[in-house]
Amino acid sequence: MIKKFAKLFFIIDFGVVLFCILSNNYLWLINTQVAFISSLFISLATFLSYKRNVAKRLENIDYDATLSNDRDEIDKIDDPYDLYSEDEINEKTEFSAKEIKDIIKEEKSKIKQNSIKNTIYTTTSFISIYRVVGYALLVFGFFSLSNNGIFSAMPYLAGLFIVPLSMLCAKFILK
Numbered sequence: 436m437i438k439k440f441a442k443l444f445f446i447i448d449f450g451v452v453l454f455c456i457l458s459n460n461y462l463w464l465i466n467t468q469v470a471f472i473s474s475l476f477i478s479l480a481t482f483l484s485y486k487r488n489v490a491k492r493l494e495n496i497d498y499d500a501t502l503s504n505d506r507d508e509i510d511k512i513d514d515p516y517d518l519y520s521e522d523e524i525n526e527k528t529e530f531s532a533k534e535i536k537d538i539i540k541e542e543k544s545k546i547k548q549n550s551i552k553n554t555i556y557t558t559t560s561f562i563s564i565y566r567v568v569g570y571a572l573l574v575f576g577f578f579s580l581s582n583n584g585i586f587s588a589m590p591y592l593a594g595l596f597i598v599p600l601s602m603l604c605a606k607f608i609l610k
Contacts, residue, residue, distance in 0.1 A: 437479075437482065439605065440601065440602065440605050443601045443604060443605050443608070444475060444597065444598060444601045447597055447600065447601050447604070448467075448468075448471055448597055451467050451471075451593070451594070451597060452464060452467075452468070455467065462585055462587055462590065463587070463590040463593075465580070465585060466580060466585070466586065466587050466590035466591045466593075466594060467590045467591070467593055467594035467597070468594060469576040469577075469579070469580060469591070469594065470573075470576065470590075470591045470592070470593075470594025470595040470597075471594040471595075471597045471598070472572070472576070473569060473570075473572045473573035473576050473595075474573070474594065474595045474596075474597065474598045474599075475597075475598050476565075476568070476569040476572055477566060477569035477570060477572075477573065478598045478602075479565075479569075480563060480565030480566040480568070480569045481563075481566055483563075483565060484563035484565060484566060577591070
């Protein structure tokens with residue numbers, strides 16, 4: 436899958452390079468290529484880090500817990516008669532207002548715990564060494580162009596948008 440996207444990245448980039456060479460505008464060529472390479476590196480690093488994160492999560496799934504038929508408390512409130520269950524019909528259960536408030540508080544605390552747990556799991560993807568190197572490359576390229584007096588904002592932004600534009604095109608083409 437990543438090879439299809441990479442082909443499209445380089446086809447669009449080749450078009451930009453060809454345009455810059457034919458128009459004899461080497462300032463645009465340098466700016467777009469510095470931005471394209473750093474943007475490509477950041478995108479690939481992001482993809483690989485999140486792919487690794489998903490694979491790690493899939494290894495840690497407790498399939499017995501996910502396959503159990505236990506109903507959570509919110510489901511008991513939403514469907515007290517268990518009308519949507521595929522199992523046999525359960526007896527009628529009624530909840531008082533206080534019980535419903537307690538159940539909602541308990542479920543909110545579970546959500547808060549899950550968001551903290553999710554933040555810890557995704558931090559490794561966010562602070563991936565590849566992404567850090569990609570952003571360092573972006574900053575280094577920007578300052579290198581700026582210090583040498585050849586930085587131009589429009590071609591630099593055009594180079595940055597080659598990868599997102601390619602992804603957008605790929606969604607329509609590869610669908």
